[in-house]
Every structure is written in structure tokens, then in C-alpha cells.
Amino acid sequence: MSETTSAFASVGLFTGAPQHEHFDRLYRMLPSSRMTASASPHRFPDGERIELPTSFHFDGAAVDTEQFLDVTDTAALLVLRDGAVVHEQYRLTGGREVQWISWSVAKSFVSALVGIAVEQGHIPSIDDPISRYIDVEPGSAYDGVRIKDVLQMSSGARWNEDYSDRTSDVARLGAAMAPGGSLDGFVATAAPESAPGTVCQYNSTDTQALGTLLVRATGRSITEYMQEHLYEPLGMESDGYWLLDATGREMAFGGVNLTARDFAKLGELYRLGGQWNGRQVVPADWVAASIVPDAPHLEWGRRRVRAAPTRTG
Template sequence: MMKTSAFKAAYGFNRDEARLGNWRAAPWNVWAFRHVSEFIPTARIAATPGLIEDPVVDPEDLLRQKFSLNGERITVAEALRETSTDAMVVMKSGRIVADVHAPDFTLQSRHILFSTSKSVTSIVAGILRDDGLLDFDELVPRYVPELKFSVYGDARVRDVLDMRVSLDFEEVYHDPHGPYARYRRAGLLDPCEPGEEPETVVAFIAGLKKGQGDHGGVYHYASPNSDVLGLIIQGASGQRFPDLASERLFQPLGARQDAYVTVDRAGTPRTGGGINMTPRDLARIGEMMRQGGVANGRRIVSQAWVHDTITGGSSKAWSESTSASWLPQGRYHNKWYQTGTSNDAFFALGIHGQWLYVDPRAEMVIAKFSSQPDAIVDDAKDFNLALFDALAKIA
């Protein structure tokens, strides 16, 4: 690990300045996104025992390549700097062709996925559906009885998966006092406010109110839905989410490094945004999806579920939402985004620039971790999508 003095020379701050009150803010997020377990309690998601990572694949040839963006020619290296990249893995035809690491990032470094966690969690839900343990058309309380009298009482599992729960909740990332800030504090992502009574994620979710309209309508992005999915998975399986994810996804996948998920004071896993893992292991999840649910010659999730995830969903639910402005032809289904473009690409996305992007036609998978200063910037999303399109041609 880089010495503190060398780290300050590289990044301009001392890493011991990062703490719970500032860990998502620049510049401290550069270090904190790789060390979340030092701020927040976590549960282990065990990797496959005994597997060792192959050496780093030199990215220099790729970094020098140029592509056109908004009428200008820029290098891949410049694009990665512009998007505050911490690490990127590029796979072509099942083989790693480049590992990009910022200073102090190694093959063992685990980085928070933020909402890319939602897409990983949905794979576990797909596995349970294949097992006959989870029915997407059932109401949520069948699996989570404590939400029977909540807004989720008449919502289907399918509504949770597709972000079509009618919910009076907005994700306002920069409001320190609104409902989203309270949600973060319930998940132990922020320190409690003075005099505030601590609450759990389940208690927060149970108090949410219904929005306008019925469930199953327009796409409405709300992270609590994905924590509810984690509760559904635990209720359907009778297992803790991190144990089940290890047994049914990470170990069959051949994950090389343990992952972990943040938990609240009651031990509830933050499946909506708390998974932390290495970029190579995330890329392996993308490759499994590209291969229709198979990794290492072993079926992890059914081809039918993968096909439905990357081709199904409601175009109308998406087009009538505010998100359609940045992805006009897109859809959202089973917590994965579809571009709707000719390459049939699909992806997982998290705030501050976390991506798992799959281009089936180019046989390409990209896992990209970033520490962008702002949580959400549509221009940055467009920039990254343009970079990925370029990499499909030049990698």
C-alpha cells in the first residue's frame, strides 16, 4: 500500500482526513470508496477458495488510442482522467485485455458499487426464481411480512424489480436534511444528526408513503426498492443475503477476492447500494451475463432469465419517466438498463461513476470504478457511453 506521504503527493490530501461525515465528497472519496469497511459495518461475501488472480494486463497500448468525442480527438487516458476513473477492466471475447489502475489501486482493492449493487442483487433474485422459491408476480408481504401494512403491501415483486412501485420518495443527493438523507442515516452511511433517534432501514422503508397512481406504472427510480429486494431474497430463501450471494453467485463465478456489503444497525444488508468488490470480479459477472448465465462451464442463472433481463421490460414505463431524456431508447428491467441501440448493449450503473457495461455484439465487457465529485451528471453518463462505444472498436 502506498505510504501516506506518497498518497498525499498523488492526490493532494491525507487519507486519514476521510471520515463518515465526508467520505462521499471530493477529494476524500478517492480513498474512501476503496475503504468503505473502515467507516460502515459490513458483512462478508466469500469468494471461491484457493483461486489466485492472474497478473495485471498492461493497458498502455489501449490508453494511447484516440477516439472522437464532440468533434475532438482524445485519448482513452484523457477520457479516463476526465471521468475520475479509479479502475477499469476491459474484457474481449472472455479475455481480459486491459487493467487500468489509479495510484494505490491494486488487484485486491475493493471499491463500492453504489447502485450497480442493485443489478448484482437481481441476479440472486433470478437464481431463486429458477429454483421455484421466488415468484415475481407475488405481493411483497408473502416474503417480507413486516411490510404488509406499508406502501409495499400491494406491490408485486415485479414492481420492485422494475422500479415501478408508486412511491412518494425522491433521491435528492445533495439535500442534507430531506428523506433521502434520512434514508442514508438509517443505513449508517452518514452520522446521525444531533438528538436524532436512530432507526433501521426496515423501519425507514415501512414508513414510506404511496405516490400518485398505482404500482406497475411509470418507471420511478427509488433505491429503497432494492433494499426491499434484498429482504425479499432473504425471506424467500431463508438465508442471509451475503451468504446466499456467496454460495450461489460469487463462488460459482470464480470470484478471486471476497466482496462485502454494508449493513445497518440491525444487520440488514444494503443491497440497494452497499456491495463492494474488485473490478475484475465485477467484470466476471458481466461476462457471465454476456454468456447467458454461464461461467466456467457452470450454469449460474437460467438463460431465460438473462434473456428476459436484457431484452424485456416496458418501453412505455421508461419513455414516460424523467430518465428518458438521457437514454431515449432505453428500458429498465430486473434492475438492469438497456440502451435500446443497435449493439444491444446493457449495463448496471451507480452514482459517482460506477459501471458494468456489456456489448454483446462486440463481445466486450467493461467494469469501471470512479470517484466523480458529483453523484449524478448526465453529461458524464453520456461521456462514458461514448467511451464504451469507442472501446468496442479499438480494444
């Protein structure tokens, strides 16, 4: 069993066994790259503290808040109001200074970085086929597909995110992290399932393809590009880490490790329309396009997710 495979197996990922004890140290267990804390860290001010209600109503029934946080394996809960912290609690992470694996929150960081790369001219148009920038096999899922369709998870690539099925696409994507495997190779050989731009299906391979696009278009690693264009401008307070495959490629679909407060900075950035301290960090039109569906297949209720629930705690 390879070193990477052994690490994943020891964590017991997606088996239903408790996993949270490992989620603050995956970047030490697996190959990773580091982003250093900003030279000018931004620290959210404290606002007027709010307490959570003891219960709330959902689907016609009262739900106990503490029980809900327990059964949903809530790791940390940070609430900002107008840029100030009004509620903060840590349940599984171990505290404010702990870097925690993002899983799919990383996808939002990658989207923001693509928007910056477009603004800087590294990517002339999101109507370009992504295969102009990344290596794919002829006739495979990403051959000739617009970057825009990949950004909107409408590439048409086949995807099964059933974590309980060891032969599923997400299981095979994880296996590509092992020595001898390659995330780029997985993307290059992905199989098509539907016509691009017609079906919105949650697909981690789409974001991995965008990660490779960033590297090829900018000539820099995701780590380096994010350090300069997000990490430093947003004043990230703590070091951050990207998990890497055996070739050194970042796990773009879910491998960034940050503190809760540094994760929150991306949300605050988007609340402010991409501006931070008077600087337009992410183009305003990119932020707007990221949160508003522009085609019927992207509307709520039209999106597909093929997955099985798992527990972290």
C-alpha cells in the same frame, strides 16, 4: 453523532469533496459482513492487449481520453473480450487486489440473486405482491406491489436521489444505516407516488426492498446466499464485503465491496447467458428478461432519474 453517521461524515459523502481515498476501506470503517474467496478461483486469461485511443468524438467534438478519465473520476478500467483481459488500468483504486465500494452495481447482483431464488422455488412467482414476504405499513409504497414491478423500478414509490439535498429520500435512506435506524423500517414506511407498473423511476429503495425479500424468502442473509450461489460458482478471487445497517441487514442498494476483476465476473456471466463453466448459475430466461424492456414505460427515454451529480475524486 452516531458511529455510523460519524463515519459517513468523515468520508464527506456526496458533498463534492474528494472521496475516493475512502472508497477502498468503507467496509473497515462501517459494519460489514465478509464473503470468502472461492475455493476454486477463476482467473481471467490475458488476451491480446488493446490500447485506448488518445481521443474520441462525442457530440460533434473531439474528447481527449485521458482528460475524460480524469474528469469522470474513473477508478478502474477493465475490458474483457471473449472472457480474456485485453485492457486493465487502475487510477483511483490503488491496484488489482483492492476491494472497492460498488454503489449501485450492487443492484445487479441483487437482481441475479432474486432470479436464483425464483428458480429454487423460494419465490413462487414475481407476480406475487412483495408485501407477502416483507413487512410494510398498510397503504405504504410497497403494500400490494408486484415483485416484478419492484425489479423493474416501477414500484411507484416516491424517490428523490438528490445527493446535495440533506432532506432527500437518498439522504434519509443513508441515515437509516445509523444506530437506531433500520433499512427495513425505511422500506416499510416508504410513500407511494404513482401507480405501480406505470412509471420507471430509478429508486434505490426498490432494491433495498428486494434485499429484504431475499432474506425473508430464503431464510438466509444476502451475504450467505451470495456466497453459495454467486461467489463460489463464479470463482471469486478475493474476499468481498457487504456494508450493514445497525440491525445487520445488508445495504442491498449499493453496499458490496469487490475487486474490479470480481465485479467483472457478473458481466461475463450475463454475456454467457447465465452460464459459467458449464453450469447454469442464473436462469437463462432471467438474464434475457433482465436486459430487454417488456413494457412501454421501460423503454429508453421513458425512465426518470431525480439526482444531482457528485464527484468521487
